[in-house]
Structures are given as C-alpha cells and as structure tokens.
Amino acid sequence: xxxxxxxxxxxxxxxxxxxxxxxxxxxxxxxxxxxxxxxxxxxxxxxxxxxxxxxxxxxxxxxxxxxxxxxxxxxxxxxxxxxxxxxxxxxxxxxxxxxxxxxxxxxxxxxxxxxxxxxxxxxxxxxxxxxxxxxxxxxxxxxxxxxxxxxxxxxxxxxxxxxxxxxxxxxxxxxxxxxxxxxxxxxxxxxxxxxxxx
Ligand SMILES: Cc1cc2nc3c(=O)[nH]c(=O)nc-3n(C[C@H](O)[C@H](O)[C@H](O)COP(=O)(O)O)c2cc1C
Numbered sequence: 001x002x003x004x005x006x007x008x009x010x011x012x013x014x015x016x017x018x019x020x021x022x023x024x025x026x027x028x029x030x031x032x033x034x035x036x037x038x039x040x041x042x043x044x045x046x047x048x049x050x051x052x053x054x055x056x057x058x059x060x061x062x063x064x065x066x067x068x069x070x071x072x073x074x075x076x077x078x079x080x081x082x083x084x085x086x087x088x089x090x091x092x093x094x095x096x097x098x099x100x101x102x103x104x105x106x107x108x109x110x111x112x113x114x115x116x117x118x119x120x121x122x123x124x125x126x127x128x129x130x131x132x133x134x135x136x137x138x139x140x141x142x143x144x145x146x147x148x149x150x151x152x153x154x155x156x157x158x159x160x161x162x163x164x165x166x167x168x169x170x171x172x173x174x175x176x177x178x179x180x181x182x183x184x185x186x187x188x189x190x191x192x193x194x195x196x197x198x
Contacts, residue, residue: 006035006193008186009074011066012081013042013092016052016170018118019080020060022182026078029183033190038073040066042081042095052170066095068102071111076193077142078186079115079133083165086125088117088133096136108140112193114147114185118166126165134162143196145189147181157181 008030012023023039030037041063048054071077081092102108117129134144147154148161156177157164164181166174 006076006190006197007038007074008035008076008078008190008193009038009040009066009070010078010080011040011042011070011092011095012079013044013089013095014056014060014080015044015082015089016050017056017059018166018168018170018174019082019116020056021174022116022118022164022166022178023078023080025179025182026080026186029186030078030190032183033187035076035190038064038070040064040070042066042091045091068099071099072102072107074111075197076112076114076189078189079113081115081117081129081133083117083119083125083129086128088129092133093136099140103140108142110196111140111142112145112189112196113137113140113142114145114163114189116164116166116182116185118168120167120169122167124167126160126167127162130160130162130165143192145185145192147185147188150188151184153177153180153184 010026014020027039048057082089
C-alpha cells in the first residue's frame, strides 16, 4: 500500500455519545498526523427516546454512514463501539457481518485496525468486547494495533492494553485522560500503518 498519504477511516457506533466523542478525538488526532481521514457512523435504527440519545442523534446527523467502500479505501480503520452484554454492540457487529463480499474479494486483508469501547461498569466487559472484536479482525487477515502500555497517558485512562476503554454511562463527560489515550492509540496505529506502507 505504498503511497504518499495514508487513508484512515474512523467508524463508530454510538447511542448516547461516548463512542461518538472518542471518534471525534480520533479524527482530530488523525488530522494532526496529516493523513486523509473519513469519519463514518454506523447508523442507529431506533428513534431517540431520551435526552442523551437525542443529543447524539443531533450531533451525528451530518456524519455519513459507513460503507464497504470506506473500508476498501482505508489503510487503517479505527473502530469505536459500546460494550453491550459483554460484547461489541450488535449494530457494529452487524456492520462487520455486512462485509462478506469485500472479505471474499480479499480486500480486507492487511488492513491495520485498532478499536476502543465504553461500558457503564468498571468490570462491565470492556476487555471481552475488544477481544471479541479482534477475533473478527483475525478472520479478515487484518493487523491489530494494541496500545499496550506504550505511553504514560494510558495508565491514567484505566490501562486497558487491548484498546482505550471508558467506564461511563451517558450522564458525564469523558475525561481528559481518555482523550489523551485515544489520541495516543490512534497516532500509534498511524505510525505502524505508515511503516507497513513503506
Ligand atoms: C443494551 C445495552 C447493553 C449494555 N451492556 C453493558 C454491559 O454489558 N456492561 C456495561 O458495563 N455496560 C453496558 N451497557 C452500557 C453502555 O455500554 C454504556 O452506557 C456505553 O458507554 C454507551 O456508549 P455510547 O454512549 O457510545 O452509546 C449497555 C447498554 C445497553 C443499552
């Protein structure tokens, strides 16, 4: 994938705004690195029925929905999704399951990928959700980039080596530590994707 500029797709699903916020920090970090960026959402199917859901629907209303073309275009894909019942949110999984044709054409091979999640409880399944997600990435032949403990900022953000994870419901803003961890994770993934593109 040798080329002048790296293509980075940021794909998020978010009902009450946490993963939407993390996706926007990813976008900022990617733009700081001078790469081509597409911010894309996996759409909500229901109708907003609480203030947090309504606010997120409003905030993401102009974001284009993710398609197979975005994944095909990308060298690096950054995924953001909530943990639900200890697993990746079903709407993100449905989006992944919708990539069978692209997968069959071999077009998901060698994509560099990295992921973050959020859950309401400290031990609510964040690590499980991320590792389940990376299982699907293995089937793609993708190359996962884990944050590990590669920077001090990760410790303040909870120290999840599989991907930045947040413990939050929908009634409080995400901390500066999470912003720093997301940005570090994305910049690290960009650095690795660039090395692979040489
Ligand atoms: C159907 C459903 C299942 C959930 N399952 C879990 C869970 O297993 N563990 C947990 O800690 N939080 C769980 N939550 C809470 C969300 O993961 C949490 O509020 C998350 O931060 C929402 O992200 P969002 O604002 O991007 O939509 C669940 C929420 C919903 C609606």
